[in-house]
Every structure is written in C-alpha cells, then in structure tokens.
Amino acid sequence: MxxxxxxxxxxxxxxxxxxxxxxxxxxxxxxxxxxxxxxxxxxxxxxxxxxxxxxxxxxxxxxxxxxxxxxxxxxxxxxxxxxxxxxxxxxxxxxxxxxxxxxxxxxxxxxxxxxxxxxxxxxxxxxxxxxxxxxxxxxxxxxxxLTLPLTENKNTLIIDELVKKIHLKEGMISVNEILEDLPFGQKTLETNFKKTVGLTPSKYIRIHRFKKLMKEYEGKKIDLKDLIYMYDYYDESHFAKDFKSFTSKSLKDYFKDEFLLIKEIFRNTKYDYLH
CATH class of the missing domain: 2.60.120.10 (Jelly Rolls)
Known part of the structure; x- marks a missing residue:
C-alpha cells in the first residue's frame, strides 16, 4: 500500500x-x-x-x-x-x-x-x-x-472559530471553556456544531486529542506513558477507555496487523491539523 x-x-x-x-x-x-x-x-x-x-x-x-x-x-x-x-x-x-x-x-x-x-x-x-x-x-x-456557492453565515463563522481554538489547544479544552466566549448556551452550541460539523463539540474534542496523541506516538515514537500525561489524560486507564471507545479494541490490540493501515495514516500525514 x-x-x-x-x-x-x-x-x-x-x-x-x-x-x-x-x-x-x-x-x-x-x-x-x-x-x-x-x-x-x-x-x-x-x-x-x-x-x-x-x-x-x-x-x-x-x-x-x-x-x-x-x-x-x-x-x-x-x-x-x-x-x-x-x-x-x-x-x-x-x-x-x-x-x-x-x-x-x-x-x-x-x-x-x-x-x-x-x-x-x-x-x-x-x-x-x-x-x-x-x-x-x-x-x-x-x-x-472554487466555483461552487458556499453556505456561510453567522453560525458557520462561529463554529469555524471554535474548531480553530480546539485545534490550537490540541483538544485539551473543555466545552465549558468554549462556552465562555459564546453568545448562546450549551444546547444551542451542540445543535449548531452537530449540524455544521457532524459531531457534538465534546466528541470532536475527544477525538482530536486522541488523534493528536496517536499521531505524535507514531511520528516521533515518544513513550506512550509520557504522551498520555502530555495530553491531559488522568492516567493510563483513562486513555485506555478512550482507546476502547474509538477503536472497539483494547490497547494491546493496537500492535496487531489489523491496525497497520491506520498506523500508515498516522505516520504519513503531512499536516499537523493546527491551521
């Protein structure tokens, strides 16, 4: 491949x-x-x-x-x-x-x-x-x-700024922190974010943090235990819970052949997703 x-x-x-x-x-x-x-x-x-x-x-x-x-x-x-x-x-x-x-x-x-x-x-x-x-x-x-018309409005502009903030924080941000700068509440945020992005903001944040950690691990081979604390997980069991949630497998399964494709993606991605 x-x-x-x-x-x-x-x-x-x-x-x-x-x-x-x-x-x-x-x-x-x-x-x-x-x-x-x-x-x-x-x-x-x-x-x-x-x-x-x-x-x-x-x-x-x-x-x-x-x-x-x-x-x-x-x-x-x-x-x-x-x-x-x-x-x-x-x-x-x-x-x-x-x-x-x-x-x-x-x-x-x-x-x-x-x-x-x-x-x-x-x-x-x-x-x-x-x-x-x-x-x-x-x-x-x-x-x-570039010839296609775009759906852009006040809501898409707000969501774009929120996504940018999540990326800059590498997923180490809470929904409550996001809400501090918004003119509406959590229910409206979740409705608008899900319609525009496809996920709730909390799910998007969790996935982004998880992806950044795994990309860092595959790209630089930093010890996984160090990365777990760098990315604000409470402990290894907290990270293992996210790993299970997002892969349906246990952490030890990551080193098996069925993860070869995703490892290739993490290793070869040329962007850092911060822009």
Missing amino acids: KLTYFDVTKTSHLIEEFFLIDYQKKDVPLEAIIPPLNFSGLAYFYSKGQRISLAKEVTDLHKLSVYGQFSKSYKFNLYKEGIVCGMNFKATSLHKLTNIDASSITNKYKCFHKINQVITSELENIFLKGKDEYHQVFDKLEDYI
Whole structure:
C-alpha cells in the first residue's frame, strides 16, 4: 500500500488534504480497523474491491462516495487491488459545500449522487479524465470547488472559530471553556456544531486529542506513558477507555496487523491539523 498526499494550493480554507492510496496485489486481502479521524470528505474509488462495515451495516465502495464524521471505529476490508483518490475536508466544509445537515451522514459512506447529481457529474468527469495524472486531477478539483456557492453565515463563522481554538489547544479544552466566549448556551452550541460539523463539540474534542496523541506516538515514537500525561489524560486507564471507545479494541490490540493501515495514516500525514 502506498499513501501519498498532495498539496492544497487554492482551497486551503475548505480542503485539509488531497490523497491517493494505491492498493497492490500484495496487500490483498486486508482487514483493518479505522478509528474516527475528525474528517469528512469525498473519495473516488476507481474499481470495486473495498468495503466498510459498522455494526450490521455493510457498504461496498465504488465510484464517488462522500463520508461523514465518524464517532466510532469501523472495519475496512480490501479484497481487490485498486486506486482511491480524494480529499479530506476542513471541519465545516461538507456543510458549506452541500448545505446538508452534516450529522445526516455521520458514521456513513454514501454515494454522492444521492446528495447532488450535478456536482457528482462534474467531479466524476475530473477524476476519470485525469486518471494517472493525479496532480492535474487535484488542480482541476480545486478550480471547480472554487466555483461552487458556499453556505456561510453567522453560525458557520462561529463554529469555524471554535474548531480553530480546539485545534490550537490540541483538544485539551473543555466545552465549558468554549462556552465562555459564546453568545448562546450549551444546547444551542451542540445543535449548531452537530449540524455544521457532524459531531457534538465534546466528541470532536475527544477525538482530536486522541488523534493528536496517536499521531505524535507514531511520528516521533515518544513513550506512550509520557504522551498520555502530555495530553491531559488522568492516567493510563483513562486513555485506555478512550482507546476502547474509538477503536472497539483494547490497547494491546493496537500492535496487531489489523491496525497497520491506520498506523500508515498516522505516520504519513503531512499536516499537523493546527491551521
């Protein structure tokens, strides 16, 4: 498996990163656990052979799919080699670009044509015409995205600022601290945040802290015990509880093969998610 990231040059206010994953014959079959990563996005699957499952719901991935935020882990299965390329959005971009309630596709992959057939047609045309020239694909995607109208209002501006604050604090912030600077209460915050981002603010904060810690661990190999205290967990059992919540596995399971894909993602991510 080869994971490659591409520069975002014109749409950094909407797109976190462009990516290309090349699954080869030697990777098949593959079964992996994917924890929540605080991303929604779009991906084009050039061939069949990939599937996700969450609880009893199974989704085969093919052509253009949109994925929402995930609050829990899901299982990924690869049973045929192939290429996937796509984009991970900034926290509020799915809502801004589609004007949908982001929580309506939380914990889901969905065929994008069910959301917007016109945009689907344009995007699929870009993906198919540019196959094997992925720098050009992402350049054309940026040009097209810049032509789309955005849903922006007072609420999206407030949520953008809150997300920025969460990232700057690396997830080490409470909902009560966030509420101190807001003109409304917790119930309104949760309703607006969930509609715009797809998760409650408390869940988003917890996932962001967890992801930052795991990225730090995979990137620099700092002792896990040190990181647990650096990221304001009370103790190892507190972190183990979050690990179980977000991966459905125990901490000792992280060193098994089913986490190889997510380790690759943590090691190779080129952004620090602070911007």
